[in-house]
Amino acid sequence: MDRRTYCTTLAAIGVLGAKRLLASKANSPLAAESVENLPKIQGAITLYLGRGEGGLYEDILKAIKERNPDLELKIRRGPSSALANTIVAEAGSGVQRADLFWAIDSGSIGHVLNNAVAKPLPSIIRDMLEPKFRREAWTPISGRIRTLTFNTDRITREAIPKSILDLPHRDLKIGWAPTYAAFQSFVTAFRLLEGEKTTEEWLKAMRSKARALAGELNVVMAVASGDLDIGLANHYYTLRLKKGRPEVPLDLAFTNNDAGCLLNVSGVVILQNKPETELFLRHLLTKEVQSYLAREAYEIPLVIGIQPPKGLPEIARVNPPKVDLDKLADLKPTLTLLRKTEVL
């Protein structure tokens, strides 16, 4: 198996013409706005962009820039958590640079909300989202589910436990990415659901078995190449890989009603109330952008009336745990635990 070629294939599917993205007319049954009906953005926006989902966000930004020639968009890229730190530090010193913060996990968003001043959202934006994703101070943009991705040549679906708690007690070669923000949010959910003690024991049991990789894309690639049997990762890595190379022996498995199948979101915080920022946010929630995210990035759209991504056949059957997304910001005890168990 060839982990590098997967990357290049990913690249190929990622690079879709920006024109095509916002020109396509998706037929959405319900109310999602069309980019055609939005006024043009005029003015300057400084966006802090949490580490991009493999160039797909870049295409969206490029398309928005092409449609809005009078928009001066300045982007600061970095890991979501590092940018969240920066925003909090800026707020503490009364220096403000960012108008918008687009983070890939709700943990970073929570950190900003707890420590800096976010501007409330206009109701027009809130009402576009599925009711359970409506928030006062931030907007979810797209959803992702925690999955167990496994190599179908090496193990069968039956070998995979239905509970995440049982994972370290099976004879499996496991991969995970403890430094990745989405993983840390998963552990936070684990803590909230199972309690500190169980989480600590689970982490210890896993630590002796699992191989730590730098990111979840690497985890999925190591599983695809047969280095590992199974890996913990967000769902879209596997689907994107399979789209580029359908013959890859990869499949998704879901645990039942525990942190192993947590539904997490990427989202935007408004830090500076301006007409531009609101309009920009509405662009991200248009049916064109949302369908693009679902179609090309395999992210789960959160706006009413957009089709979920193909290849997530079990989505209706998945039974994610009930965790308040805002509580995922409680990262500090998670990090303490990860350090205590030497996972991090």
Add this chain to the structure above:
Amino acid sequence: MQRYSFAKRWRLHVPIAPIVLLALSPIVVLIALATQEPLEFGSRNWRILGNTVGLTALTVLGAVAIGAPLAFATTCLKLRRAGLVLAMLVFPLAVPSYIGAFAYFAATGPGGEIENLFGIAPPEVRGLFGTAWVMTLYTFPFVVLSVRASLLRLDAGLVESGRTLGLTPLGTLSHVIFPRIRGGIASGALLVALYTLSDFATPAILGFDTFTRAIYVEYNAFGLSRAAWLSLQLLLLVLVVLTFESRAKTVRENPGRTLRWNPLPATKFCIFISTTLIWISSVGLPFVLFFIWIKREGVRSFEPSILLHSVVPAGLAAFCAVIVALPLAQAASYGGRTENWMLRLTSFGFGIPGIVMGTALVYVGLHLPWMYQTTAMLVLGYVLRFLPLATGSLREGLDRLENSLSAAARSLGASPFETFRRVKLPLIMPAALSGAALIFLEAMRELPLTLLLRPTGMETLTTRLWQVYEAGYFGDAAIPGLLLIFTSFIAMLLFIRTERLLRLAPEAET
């Protein structure tokens, strides 16, 4: 060496005191950040310390083992195309070590590019030995250059006297040559050690837990205070290295002929083979990979502004650093212990890893909103971090100056400024240029500092490359990677040119 009186030295202090204070400000910020939470030193900490020390030691050993013999070969043996061999050996300096790490990461192991091409997978380069190997490949030229400088100062007459008095060639090597190049080896090894201690991306890509990687992880996990605490520990290691450095002294030699031996054919063959192998594994591999990627995926959209964003701040930093370094080097050269310590304090910057310097300066910047996220801040970061490269180079240039020349100019009625402009400046120009070239090179390829301090919206070659690496689109690394190597190469040509100027000076006297 003329020493200035204390009263006169005060005049030297005035311009350099603010520089020293500024250079120390990141450390103050770090202490403030670290003490926000109780300091701990657990088993994980010991492991990181062990890893860092082990990696540094192995890299230094490797760099000296490769660099010192090859420096001797290219300097003291009569080789055809010795200049070309030297250029080949210095070329890896133009390749940032993380590009090497990136290339090894993509090429080796199961599923790597080498397996794609030849069907055989070499073992994956990772962990302690893998990381040390890659670090060695890109740092040994420091040893080549410093040992070469010592060898050029060596008078062949001494060696020949030794031989006439019955020493074997090996005996000459150990009793006459080695004691005279020990300082050169030490200063090269010091540079290698500092480089290894502060490099972030190479161990990060190759999956080896060192201080820099742990700091980065903590920084990204909201553990700013722990990141600062780890940084202070790393700085302590740097301090140890710098203490060793203060003991290593270059031997002042009377000018003489450079040593020239005739090598045996077998020796020549060995030199040829080892140089070629080293070159293929350090420079050839990334180049081949980049071209394969370009061929396979074509050249995607590349914005030329990225190149400009890389070159301009690096150039500004090189210029500013030399200007700032001049009074520092001057003070250290003519002053006493205090000035030497001041110089040493400013050289702390080179040991502060970019990610740490970046964090600290971001916090400094937050209190100076007019500086925050500006090019000026980025340039300041580069200057503070790479200043030692300029002071070191200038100091060497100044130490080599005959004071009598300035004295003669002064007695002939030239003002101090005119003496500086017409006598000193032309003489230290090569040193200043080589210092500037080194800084330009380092600033161009500095990654974490650039990531943190650059103005919003400014992408440089390095930040671009990092973005590509994180996203996993290796093919897009080719163009920025090649451009980075190319611009570094031009800076290096400048460096070699000035090095040749330095080398020609003693030869002209014979």
